[in-house]
Amino acid sequence: MEYLVGVPWLVSVALNVGRLTKRVSQPINDLRNRVLPHQLGFFLLDSKMLLKFFVMKEDVDIGKVVRQHLEMDEFFTGGFAIRGQQAMSTKPETEESSTHTAGELEKIADEIDRCRKCDLGSLRTNSVPGEGSPRARIMFVGEAPGADEDAQGRPFVGRAGQLLDKIIKACGLKRSDVWIGNILKCRPPENRDPRPEEVIGCLPYIQRQIELINPEIIVALGAHAARTLLNTNKAIGELRGQFLEYYAGIGRPPMKLIPTYHPAYLLRNYSQENRRLVWEDMKKVLAELGLPVPE
Numbered sequence: 001m002e003y004l005v006g007v008p009w010l011v012s013v014a015l016n017v018g019r020l021t022k023r024v025s026q027p028i029n030d031l032r033n034r035v036l037p038h039q040l041g042f043f044l045l046d047s048k049m050l051l052k053f054f055v056m057k058e059d060v061d062i063g064k065v066v067r068q069h070l071e072m073d074e075f076f077t078g079g080f081a082i083r084g085q086q087a088m089s090t091k092p093e094t095e096e097s098s099t100h101t102a103g104e105l106e107k108i109a110d111e112i113d114r115c116r117k118c119d120l121g122s123l124r125t126n127s128v129p130g131e132g133s134p135r136a137r138i139m140f141v142g143e144a145p146g147a148d149e150d151a152q153g154r155p156f157v158g159r160a161g162q163l164l165d166k167i168i169k170a171c172g173l174k175r176s177d178v179w180i181g182n183i184l185k186c187r188p189p190e191n192r193d194p195r196p197e198e199v200i201g202c203l204p205y206i207q208r209q210i211e212l213i214n215p216e217i218i219v220a221l222g223a224h225a226a227r228t229l230l231n232t233n234k235a236i237g238e239l240r241g242q243f244l245e246y247y248a249g250i251g252r253p254p255m256k257l258i259p260t261y262h263p264a265y266l267l268r269n270y271s272q273e274n275r276r277l278v279w280e281d282m283k284k285v286l287a288e289l290g291l292p293v294p295e
Contacts, residue, residue, distance in 0.1 A: 124186040
């Protein structure tokens, strides 16, 4: 058996060396016609040359896997156009104010790196404080770092993060325009759900980050983030798609918070309807901020 090196979409294809099954060759031909080789992460070479692939079980429907990833990519990065003048993607602030906010966020990051309030601080490889623009109009807040985030010390860099990047791009924005982070700043073992004591220990960090950045809208990614920030037990299906109120502190006006499905949920529960719901939520965010809404 041979092995494929580097597949950004994590699309795996099964075959024996020297033998392309009909079940595999057709999706490959479809890919040849629809995307560029560098997008695939592997080269579609002449039939006389060696093809290298990851080996999968025979019962995997390769065509379905390929179609799902193509459709997911096209849904968030194609088939629409952003029209009109792009409004400001970040808040207008003085350089002094922006520098101050960035400095305070760095102090919080240092605190997080030294934190040992719970066992996660001793189990992690890297803390993941969050990253993005200190002048962000939009903050994306998820649940907790995963394995890729733990390895790199950056939020949303794994499969779910790649999908989030596509969603942000589909909104006409760049990752550097927004701020991205999580409730927990360290990865729970085996990506298990956060424990109450872990949330209690980490919550002040994200609260202070929200206060400093003071975004116009918080997008809570998934049930855990939404429930924690809103202090509710409601299901994500009940919460998503609505502008709700997040209170950053006594005497401060409430901020707008909209829950939506976590990108990891989209990857696990692939359907046109789930993707449509997330996209509808993001279009509401753009409209609320006066940003062009993709057609």
